Amino acid sequence: MTQTNRDVTGSTWKRPVPVIGDATSAAERGDQVSGWSLGEEAQRSLAEVIGARRDIRRFRPDEVPADLVRTIIEAGHAGPSVGQSQPWRFIVVRDRRTRERAALMADRERLRQASGLTPERAARLLDLQLEGIREAPVGLVVACDRRTPASGVLGRNTFHDADLWSCACAIENMWLTARAHGLGMGWVTLMRPTELAGLLGLPEGVETLGWLCLGWPDERPPYPGLERKAWSARLPLDQVIAEDRWPLNAPEPPLSGLAGAAPAVTSVPPETSFAADDPDSPLWSDLAAPDQRQVVRARDRADDLLTPPGSLGKLDQALDRIVAVCGEEVSGGTLVLVGADHPLAALGVSAFDASVTREVMSAAVAGSAVGVVAARAAHLDVMVVDAGIAGEPLAGAHTVTPLDARGDVVNTPALSRADTDRLIKAGRQWGAEAATRGLVCLGEVGVGNTTVASALACVLAGLTPSEAVGIGAGSDAAMLERKVDLLAATLTRLDLPALRRDPVEALRQVGGPEFAVLAGVVLGAAEAGAVVVLDGLATSVAALAVVAVNPAVQAHLVAGQASREFAHGRVLTEMGLEPLLGLRLRAGEGVGAVLAAQTLLTGLAIRRQAGRTR
Ligand SMILES: Cc1cc2ncn([C@H]3O[C@H](COP(=O)(O)O)[C@@H](O)[C@H]3O)c2cc1C
Numbered sequence: 332m333t334q335t336n337r338d339v340t341g342s343t344w345k346r347p348v349p350v351i352g353d354a355t356s357a358a359e360r361g362d363q364v365s366g367w368s369l370g371e372e373a374q375r376s377l378a379e380v381i382g383a384r385r386d387i388r389r390f391r392p393d394e395v396p397a398d399l400v401r402t403i404i405e406a407g408h409a410g411p412s413v414g415q416s417q418p419w420r421f422i423v424v425r426d427r428r429t430r431e432r433a434a435l436m437a438d439r440e441r442l443r444q445a446s447g448l449t450p451e452r453a454a455r456l457l458d459l460q461l462e463g464i465r466e467a468p469v470g471l472v473v474a475c476d477r478r479t480p481a482s483g484v485l486g487r488n489t490f491h492d493a494d495l496w497s498c499a500c501a502i503e504n505m506w507l508t509a510r511a512h513g514l515g516m517g518w519v520t521l522m523r524p525t526e527l528a529g530l531l532g533l534p535e536g537v538e539t540l541g542w543l544c545l546g547w548p549d550e551r552p553p554y555p556g557l558e559r560k561a562w563s564a565r566l567p568l569d570q571v572i573a574e575d576r577w578p579l580n581a582p583e584p585p586l587s588g589l590a591g592a593a594p595a596v597t598s599v600p601p602e603t604s605f606a607a608d609d610p611d612s613p614l615w616s617d618l619a620a621p622d623q624r625q626v627v628r629a630r631d632r633a634d635d636l637l638t639p640p641g642s643l644g645k646l647d648q649a650l651d652r653i654v655a656v657c658g659e660e661v662s663g664g665t666l667v668l669v670g671a672d673h674p675l676a677a678l679g680v681s682a683f684d685a686s687v688t689r690e691v692m693s694a695a696v697a698g699s700a701v702g703v704v705a706a707r708a709a710h711l712d713v714m715v716v717d718a719g720i721a722g723e724p725l726a727g728a729h730t731v732t733p734l735d736a737r738g739d740v741v742n743t744p745a746l747s748r749a750d751t752d753r754l755i756k757a758g759r760q761w762g763a764e765a766a767t768r769g770l771v772c773l774g775e776v777g778v779g780n781t782t783v784a785s786a787l788a789c790v791l792a793g794l795t796p797s798e799a800v801g802i803g804a805g806s807d808a809a810m811l812e813r814k815v816d817l818l819a820a821t822l823t824r825l826d827l828p829a830l831r832r833d834p835v836e837a838l839r840q841v842g843g844p845e846f847a848v849l850a851g852v853v854l855g856a857a858e859a860g861a862v863v864v865l866d867g868l869a870t871s872v873a874a875l876a877v878v879a880v881n882p883a884v885q886a887h888l889v890a891g892q893a894s895r896e897f898a899h900g901r902v903l904t905e906m907g908l909e910p911l912l913g914l915r916l917r918a919g920e921g922v923g924a925v926l927a928a929q930t931l932l933t934g935l936a937i938r939r940q941a942g943r944t945r
């Protein structure tokens with residue numbers, strides 16, 4: 332039977348066209364099923380933008396106009412969301428300290444990930460620049476407000492995570508829009524979600540999807556960076572398409588990517604890895620990480636060298652850091668060697684008698700201690716500091732000693748608060764002084780101080796006593812056991828979360844004089860525009876106290892080496908620092924820092940003198 336448009340009266344009526352919503356008729360839609368198309372030009376443009384979208388990790392320092400940021404967020408807000416719930420909230424982060432802290436979280440996580448890979452894969456990962464949080468002038472965090480019960484949102488009762496997918500759609504919209512405008516975006520999920528939530532003060536029930544870096548790109552990759560670096564390849568399309576059902580005999584995932592990846596994080600992450608903001612703290616500083624213009628200029632210069640970019644590996648990464656902080660001209664430096672005795676030594680934690688501290692420090696002043704000889708051979712200056720060595724003040728050394736009674740760490744605080752503050756202050760001045768002569772290398776002497784350093788590592792980096800102790804200058808099995816027991820006893824008298832938020836108090840409770848002075852040196856040198864080269868566990872844990880208060884200081888640090896102390900690696904990871912050398916040193920005295928400085932100075936000479944390509 333043929334259909335007609337006439338009704339029982341034989342009439343045809345005019346179609347009522349709605350004045351709101353869809354005005355098309357069924358007839359129109361049936362006559363031209365592809366009539367909703369935006370046309371070939373739009374299709375071509377869209378395909379072009381999708382094909383040209385890249386994850387950007389290198390940014391120019393130029394500002395992004397606020398209206399452009401808004402345009403991009405508008406595109407996100409135009410995205411699809413489950414039940415039109417619009418669960419996204421866009422946090423625009425321009426605050427320097429917040430961005431520096433986020434960058435530090437990513438540095439830390441990068442090292443944690445590498446530690447779970449095969450050595451070859453780890454090396455490849457560490458060569459990659461994985462994010463540009465510090466560089467990008469804008470950080471954008473998409474947070475998903477999940478506090479609406481899933482049952483209250485159309486379509487979420489069955490797929491609970493559809494709200495998160497909605498946020499991911501918003502991100503893709505923003506990413507494409509940024510690309511169309513010539514802006515680069517990089518999506519960073521290399522950080523612990525709970526740490527990022529803590530950093531941004533997100534309430535319970537609000538989750539982030541990571542951190543988006545936004546800025547003008549300082550790379551224009553024609554294809555994905557991870558392909559360019561031979562990390563992974565795009566899968567053939569047919570390998571990812573199945574018909575009707577999951578294919579039989581399909582290879583097990585992962586089809587590509589992180590072979591041998593680290594297991595997922597299982598330990599409970601700390602609430603926050605940073606100290607409470609306290610401008611009255613003697614470790615507080617207004618220091619900013621190096622200006623991104625300098626960072627990019629340093630890299631621009633390195634890109635011109637007559638050698639493949641990054642050919643010096645880890646050394647190149649450290650050199651980029653130094654050049655960004657203080658330029659290429661640095662050709663010298665100073666070893667700041669700080670010594671002190673420790674009441675803890677009386678508890679049998681060292682293979683050597685406490686008198687060795689004075690002996691070695693006297694040799695340092697005379698120019699024949701191992702660290703000082705190394706420094707002289709590397710053409711570095713030496714500054715020797717007596718921070719509390721039993722007996723007369725050490726002739727020929729700078730002196731700042733505790734005035735109040737000292738404790739053994741295990742049962743009583745190591746220092747008084749007044750002494751801690753004073754020692755930090757003195758170190759800060761010496762650090763500024765040493766900074767005028769180039770690299771500032773840290774060294775220490777103090778019989779028993781690897782155990783003190785372990786105690787600080789427990790407090791500041793969350794290590795357990797058995798993770799924190801090492802052989803020091805030469806412990807045997809019984810001594811190691813005793814050290815673990817003493818540390819365990821120490822921790823029972825402390826309020827660990829409170830101490831973690833107050834690194835000065837940590838230095839006072841479970842530190843000692845050279846740690847406080849070294850922390851001051853780190854801060855003073857960084858503030859004066861120098862790069863500080865760390866040595867072993869003791870110097871590194873002193874630096875950690877400073878970084879916990881001021882994330883910007885991290886950009887001024889180079890980890891000279893990974894020492895024999897197991898905890899050293901963990902402390903460096905906590906600061907997001909990868910050690911330059913791995914010589915299994917257990918010398919102390921700044922030997923590793925000096926050897927690293929020598930290598931760094933050679934690298935700087937290459938940067939200054941090697942052939943250029945324009
Ligand atoms: C002769 C001598 C010279 C040193 N120079 C540095 N250390 C290193 O060892 C000490 C820490 O190890 P522990 O905690 O096991 O006592 C610190 O003085 C450290 O700098 C030395 C140790 C000795 C014996």
Ligand SMILES: O=C(O)c1cccnc1
Nearest residue numbers: 803867868894896917919
């Ligand atoms: O790792 C260190 O810094 C270390 C190890 C042993 C002795 N002194 C220092």
